[in-house]
Amino acid sequence: MATIEDLERAIDQLLDHPLGVEQYQVFQSAGKLYEAxxxxxxxxxxxxxxxTLTLCGIQGSxxxxxxxxxxxxxxxxxxxxxxxxxxxNGYDCEIHAGIEFKGNSGMTHELDVCIMRAKxxxxxxxxxxxxxxxxxxxxxxxxxxxxxxxxxxxxxxEFVGLMSDMGGKVRLSGLCSxxxxxxxxxxxxxxxxxxxxxxxxxxxxxxxxxxxxxxxTELRKLTAT
Amino acid sequence: MNTYRPNDAxxxxxxxxxxxxxxxxxxxRDAINAGKEDTLPINSRRIHSQAEKPHEYxxxxxxSTEESLQVALDVLQALLIEQPLLVNEIAKNFADxxxxxxxxxxxxxxxxxxxxxxxxxxxxxxxxxYIEEQRRNLAxxxxxxxxxxx
Numbered sequence: 453m454a455t456i457e458d459l460e461r462a463i464d465q466l467l468d469h470p471l472g473v474e475q476y477q478v479f480q481s482a483g484k485l486y487e488a489x490x491x492x493x494x495x496x497x498x499x500x501x502x503x504t505l506t507l508c509g510i511q512g513s514x515x516x517x518x519x520x521x522x523x524x525x526x527x528x529x530x531x532x533x534x535x536x537x538x539x540x541n542g543y544d545c546e547i548h549a550g551i552e553f554k555g556n557s558g559m560t561h562e563l564d565v566c567i568m569r570a571k572x573x574x575x576x577x578x579x580x581x582x583x584x585x586x587x588x589x590x591x592x593x594x595x596x597x598x599x600x601x602x603x604x605x606x607x608x609x610e611f612v613g614l615m616s617d618m619g620g621k622v623r624l625s626g627l628c629s630x631x632x633x634x635x636x637x638x639x640x641x642x643x644x645x646x647x648x649x650x651x652x653x654x655x656x657x658x659x660x661x662x663x664x665x666x667x668x669t670e671l672r673k674l675t676a677t
Numbered sequence: 678m679n680t681y682r683p684n685d686a687x688x689x690x691x692x693x694x695x696x697x698x699x700x701x702x703x704x705x706r707d708a709i710n711a712g713k714e715d716t717l718p719i720n721s722r723r724i725h726s727q728a729e730k731p732h733e734y735x736x737x738x739x740x741s742t743e744e745s746l747q748v749a750l751d752v753l754q755a756l757l758i759e760q761p762l763l764v765n766e767i768a769k770n771f772a773d774x775x776x777x778x779x780x781x782x783x784x785x786x787x788x789x790x791x792x793x794x795x796x797x798x799x800x801x802x803x804x805x806x807y808i809e810e811q812r813r814n815l816a817x818x819x820x821x822x823x824x825x826x827x
Contacts, residue, residue: 453678453679453680454678454679454680454681454821455679455680455681456680456681456685456689458821459679459681459686459689459818459821459822460689460693462814462817462818462821463689463690463693463818464693465814465817465818466753466757466811466814466815466818467693467694467697469757469807469810469811469814470807471757471758471761471803471807471808471810471811472757472811473697473698473701475757475761476698476701476756476757476760477698478798479756479760479761479764480700480756484779484780485760485763485764485767485779486763488763488767488777488779488800489763489766489767491767492766492767492769492770492771493766493770495770495771496770507771507773507774514773514774515774515775515776516774516775516776516777516778516797516799517771517774517776517777517778518778518779518780518797519777519778519779519780520780520783521779521780521781521782521783522780522783522784522785524783524784528784530784531780531784531797534774598755598759598760598763599755600704600708600751600752600755600756601704601707601708601711601748601751601752602708602711630755630759631755634714635714653759653762653763654759654762654763654765654766655754655758655759655762
């Protein structure tokens with residue numbers, strides 16, 4: 453029979469552990485941890501295609517590899533913001549986190565994680581032609597949300613709106629989250645809408661595998677011809 | 678079987694969280710207060726001459742105390758176990774890089790230099806045994822706050 457003292461001990465054991473309250477406070481300040489995780493899954497997908505992938509930094513070296521704490525511009529050299537580049541069947545691509553794209557309306561939108569055409573990325577980084585990459589340069593794009601509770605529904609509407617301004621050439625897009633919402637499942641179930649990558653977390657390896665598989669499939673299709 | 682009631686367990690858990698971190702207890706409270714969606718039937722009704730047809734409607738309802746305890750544990754799982762797992766997955770996928778950082782202070786923020794907080798958070802791999810210990814701790818706590826069937 454469990455007593456209230458047993459319960460109290462169990463609570464203390466969880467909260468006072470080295471990975472308890474003190475550690476969570478450290479992670480909370482990181483903010484973009486989940487985006488970095490999804491970026492890492494993209495790297496894994498490319499590596500599973502047995503392609504050579506190179507980590508880069510806008511200042512030159514890839515060390516340290518810096519993730520932006522807020523949406524930024526691809527050409528910003530304030531810090532050594534990192535990205536990755538790879539080539540598949542002659543298609544040169546880059547993977548980025550937290551950069552802004554120019555939508556078809558002219559409004560800029562941040563993609564938490566994206567795969568884009570390297571040619572456009574290079575041009576936008578060139579000091580003679582600094583710019584935000586155009587919507588046509590986006591191959592895959594994801595919104596990444598780490599929530600401790602059920603996802604708010606407005607995230608779905610916002611992302612659908614964002615992707616509609618990115619045009620019809622994006623091959624793969626999705627709202628990624630460790631969480632879920634039954635109504636968002638329905639909302640994203642329509643054929644024309646992005647994927648809902650719900651419960652995308654190391655706690656659900658099948659969902660990770662499915663996410664990686666979708667990226668590999670689209671990259672193979674893109675570069676097949 | 679527990680010698681305490683769900684209300685006692687929830688009150689104790691919230692008090693422990695409050696004692697340690699105001700933001701954490703707010704996160705848990707917000708998750709509980711958000712309630713859940715439920716589909717409720719209403720009495721079947723006649724529509725003109727048609728036979729009675731069932732009707733259901735959607736309603737946001739509060740979590741029960743037992744459900745609130747599970748919701749609280751879901752929040753703690755996300756913060757205390759999932760986040761460390763994210764760190765290790767990132768480290769694994771960035772094995773080629775010796776140092777990964779996440780900006781704390783963005784390029785547009787004005788930052789007062791107080792020497793206590795670095796501008797970047799540097800990812801450090803977390804011992805797997807720590808994460809496993811926490812998973813066991815959470816599993817033990819989950820057993821103690823499960824009242825179904827009592």
